[in-house]
Amino acid sequence: MNLTKKHAATAIALVLGAAVTLGSTSAMAFGGKDGRGMDGPRGGFMQMEFTDLDSDANGQITVEDLQANAQARFSTADADGNGELTVEELLAQRSANMAERQAAAGDQQKRPGPMSEKQMGWMIEKMIAKRDSNGNGTLSLDEMTPEQARLDRMIDRFDTDDDNAISQAEFDEAQKEAFMRGHGKGGKGKRNGG
Numbered sequence: 001m002n003l004t005k006k007h008a009a010t011a012i013a014l015v016l017g018a019a020v021t022l023g024s025t026s027a028m029a030f031g032g033k034d035g036r037g038m039d040g041p042r043g044g045f046m047q048m049e050f051t052d053l054d055s056d057a058n059g060q061i062t063v064e065d066l067q068a069n070a071q072a073r074f075s076t077a078d079a080d081g082n083g084e085l086t087v088e089e090l091l092a093q094r095s096a097n098m099a100e101r102q103a104a105a106g107d108q109q110k111r112p113g114p115m116s117e118k119q120m121g122w123m124i125e126k127m128i129a130k131r132d133s134n135g136n137g138t139l140s141l142d143e144m145t146p147e148q149a150r151l152d153r154m155i156d157r158f159d160t161d162d163d164n165a166i167s168q169a170e171f172d173e174a175q176k177e178a179f180m181r182g183h184g185k186g187g188k189g190k191r192n193g194g
Contacts, residue, residue: 050172053069054068055072059168060167061171062155062165063148063155066154066155070144070145079092085138086163087121090124093125127139131143158170158171
């Protein structure tokens with residue numbers, strides 16, 4: 001399978017976005033390793049690392065890895081253990097992740113203000129409204145998980161050697177292509193005038 005630059009960018013967004021989404025909320029709610037969420041051209045899902053997604057540490061990302069990652073993240077966010085995520089639980093998980101990232105970065109990151117928290121709450125409410133198939137105002141793991149066919153397609157888009165898994169090399173190449181596409185000539189992304 002040939003992976004064009006456009007497909008590489010799309011694939012990295014889908015796979016990494018799904019890994020975060022499956023866990024408990026979208027990339028917007030959890031943000032990337034830098035705690036910026038969807039801010040900037042490399043925010044959120046672009047900050048994921050191969051080791052974050054290879055849950056069984058066998059050197060390949062498979063659908064099973066994405067599902068295991070989803071279950072672990074969901075369980076972490078489900079503070080009361082009832083199998084449903086509320087707006088409050090999702091906001092609390094986001095805040096905990098941000099605090100952890102800030103501590104790891106030596107607290108040199110911009111802290112979100114009250115408006116940022118309000119906006120995040122609105123985004124989470126919108127996400128719940130969109131995915132809440134039973135109308136109970138919360139999200140179950142099933143409501144968060146994409147269909148199997150979609151997960152298979154996400155793996156297939158990266159999988160240049162057709163082994164139904166994403167190797168470190170395949171991941172790195174797709175991530176590089178997506179990064180370079182977002183930064184264009186001179187290292188400037190679309191948001192920065194590039």
